Amino acid sequence: MPEFKDLIKFIRIEVNKSLKKIPIPQKPKYLYDPIRYSLKGTGKRFRPILVHLVGRANNIDPNVIMNISLSIELLHNFTLIHDDIMDKDTIRHGQKTIHEKWDESSAILSGDGIFALSQIILSSINDNSTDLFRHFNKATLEICEGQALDKEFENNSLITEKEYLDMIDKKTGALLSISATLGPIYSGIDSSYIEHYNNFGRALGKGFQIHDDLLEITSSPERMGKSLGSDLEEGKQTMMVIKARTNYPKEWDNLIKSSNNSDLIKNCKTFFEDKNIFDKTGLMAKSYFNSARKSLAKIDNINTSELLEFVNIIEKRAF
Amino acid sequence: MPEFKDLIKFIRIEVNKSLKKIPIPQKPKYLYDPIRYSLKGTGKRFRPILVHLVGRANNIDPNVIMNISLSIELLHNFTLIHDDIMDKDTIRHGQKTIHEKWDESSAILSGDGIFALSQIILSSINDNSTDLFRHFNKATLEICEGQALDKEFENNSLITEKEYLDMIDKKTGALLSISATLGPIYSGIDSSYIEHYNNFGRALGKGFQIHDDLLEITSSPERMGKSLGSDLEEGKQTMMVIKARTNYPKEWDNLIKSSNNSDLIKNCKTFFEDKNIFDKTGLMAKSYFNSARKSLAKIDNINTSELLEFVNIIEKRAF
Numbered sequence: 001m002p003e004f005k006d007l008i009k010f011i012r013i014e015v016n017k018s019l020k021k022i023p024i025p026q027k028p029k030y031l032y033d034p035i036r037y038s039l040k041g042t043g044k045r046f047r048p049i050l051v052h053l054v055g056r057a058n059n060i061d062p063n064v065i066m067n068i069s070l071s072i073e074l075l076h077n078f079t080l081i082h083d084d085i086m087d088k089d090t091i092r093h094g095q096k097t098i099h100e101k102w103d104e105s106s107a108i109l110s111g112d113g114i115f116a117l118s119q120i121i122l123s124s125i126n127d128n129s130t131d132l133f134r135h136f137n138k139a140t141l142e143i144c145e146g147q148a149l150d151k152e153f154e155n156n157s158l159i160t161e162k163e164y165l166d167m168i169d170k171k172t173g174a175l176l177s178i179s180a181t182l183g184p185i186y187s188g189i190d191s192s193y194i195e196h197y198n199n200f201g202r203a204l205g206k207g208f209q210i211h212d213d214l215l216e217i218t219s220s221p222e223r224m225g226k227s228l229g230s231d232l233e234e235g236k237q238t239m240m241v242i243k244a245r246t247n248y249p250k251e252w253d254n255l256i257k258s259s260n261n262s263d264l265i266k267n268c269k270t271f272f273e274d275k276n277i278f279d280k281t282g283l284m285a286k287s288y289f290n291s292a293r294k295s296l297a298k299i300d301n302i303n304t305s306e307l308l309e310f311v312n313i314i315e316k317r318a319f
Numbered sequence: 320m321p322e323f324k325d326l327i328k329f330i331r332i333e334v335n336k337s338l339k340k341i342p343i344p345q346k347p348k349y350l351y352d353p354i355r356y357s358l359k360g361t362g363k364r365f366r367p368i369l370v371h372l373v374g375r376a377n378n379i380d381p382n383v384i385m386n387i388s389l390s391i392e393l394l395h396n397f398t399l400i401h402d403d404i405m406d407k408d409t410i411r412h413g414q415k416t417i418h419e420k421w422d423e424s425s426a427i428l429s430g431d432g433i434f435a436l437s438q439i440i441l442s443s444i445n446d447n448s449t450d451l452f453r454h455f456n457k458a459t460l461e462i463c464e465g466q467a468l469d470k471e472f473e474n475n476s477l478i479t480e481k482e483y484l485d486m487i488d489k490k491t492g493a494l495l496s497i498s499a500t501l502g503p504i505y506s507g508i509d510s511s512y513i514e515h516y517n518n519f520g521r522a523l524g525k526g527f528q529i530h531d532d533l534l535e536i537t538s539s540p541e542r543m544g545k546s547l548g549s550d551l552e553e554g555k556q557t558m559m560v561i562k563a564r565t566n567y568p569k570e571w572d573n574l575i576k577s578s579n580n581s582d583l584i585k586n587c588k589t590f591f592e593d594k595n596i597f598d599k600t601g602l603m604a605k606s607y608f609n610s611a612r613k614s615l616a617k618i619d620n621i622n623t624s625e626l627l628e629f630v631n632i633i634e635k636r637a638f
Contacts, residue, residue, distance in 0.1 A: 025464075028464055028467035028468050028471055029471070030467040030468075030470050030471045031463055031464055031466075031467035032467075082427050082428070082431060085423075085424070085427060086423075086424035086427060086428065104404075104405075104423075105404070105405035105470060106470075108401050108404060108405060108427055109401070109405065109463055109466055109467055109470075111431075112398075112401060112430075112431075112434070112459070112463050113460055113463040113464075115431070115434065116456045116457075116459040116460040116463065117456075117460060119438070119452060119455075119456040120453065120456045120457055120460065122452070123449050123450075123452045123453035123456060124453075125449070126449075127449065128447040128449065129449045129452075130442050130444070130445075130446065130447065130448045130449065130452075131442075133438060133441070133442045133448075133449075133452050134439065134442035134443075136438075137435045137436075137438040137439045137442065138435075138439055140431070140435040141432055141435040141436060141439065144350055144428055144431050144432040144435065145347055145350055145432075147350075147428055148347035148348075148349040148350035148351075148428055149347050149349075151349050151424060151425075151428075152347055152348070152349050
């Protein structure tokens, strides 16, 4: 379906144009240089695209939708900047992270500034939008909870699948939920439908994140990034690691202990293949994508075909 | 005027009670333990007290005023937590800072969480409050600008009085401005009056900060804190340092170079006394407090007596 991919591309270009149009002062450079750098990034813009697709299906004012989508993309950027400090990641999307290119203080401050900016943009919607701010900030607090759980889970080899799913629901699901719900909330839709949009966003978020865990180790070396080897070594929990650890505790323990830096990734891949852990994890992601489709089916007052196409694209992505 | 001090004390107690009533979940502990710790702090609550006094003078719903005052106090706490990381301060109000008691990641995250929480509280005002969010987030961005300038000014011995005043206007004035304006904005007051509240808050903020610079070096050793000596040594700019450096460049340079750790504070105090820098700085603070009083005089539709008393208390504080 080339037309739909063109639509996605068109929205991405429009979002990127609008991101560049956000007026960012020149001074103080300590604050605004990193913010400008962050907004020029090459993110995939999945979240603002989702906002636009929901807006199209509901015939919501495109200007309002653009502002909501920008505010959500800025919220996303803010959380990434602070997460990168906490996780000591030096590269994101092929570019130096802000704390690496400038320093930690600059990264803390520019993250704070982008978060404030995201809500200044949200406040440009000339309407009674207190509800939007309530949902926006509750989602932000939930994302903080998700990041806190992620930090708590580091090197905790007792984490269950359920706890991991709860963490990614907060860290990824909450943001996809508001990407799907803020437009309908603005348009004053019946609250029973809001719940379906919320469930749709959260299921899509969990599918997206589990799929992302898989891509991290199965796709090209470039995609894998520098952090994968050290992540596995340092005991960072992913769905595959949890499945390996809980179902094959002794074998997994032996594998980690007997592998050295250079062959750890290869050994893990072989292990995940031999034990069908890749397949099981893939099926788990698939079940969340199907759950997202079921929630869409309940939204019977709009044409959901573009949103279904979007789920397909997310499910099939290999980058 | 004992009655007024009793009123201030009463408001402080009520604000502290309400801060303790904010529902903070138990888990994740990594996020919420530091947030709980921060809300139990022993701040002077000047900003929420100002919100309440403006609310009383304007007969605004006390529940609305309490929510505005809590959101502003939380915004203040958020900025302090992040500033303490950037400035590597280990003690605030006699207690360990969050990054010192826990770690930097926990402090970044709990600051973010408190900022989100501040706006969840603001969103509990059941009204068309988009304006409040616009002002709230614009003030936050301005506070970030102020902190950015503060960082840029470190060790920059070319900073002028004007640049320093601009920095403290952003870092301190912007928050006192929204403390004075959010209530009136909520109550739908005429916009010409909003400008007077804004000017009042900003003048009070600058007076407060310059007075604070003075107290930092003239009051008791406990008040001075650990950072003063190292601040002077590291070339941190204050109004007194700028006056000394610009009016007596050679003498000041000699003093800094010839003083060692143990006698630097004493030598600076003597220098500031000999050159009347304490007096001149005091007069500067006084002129801002008088400017705040003049702005109050323009707000001719309310009884400003309590607000005038508040200016007096801020001007006379010695702690």
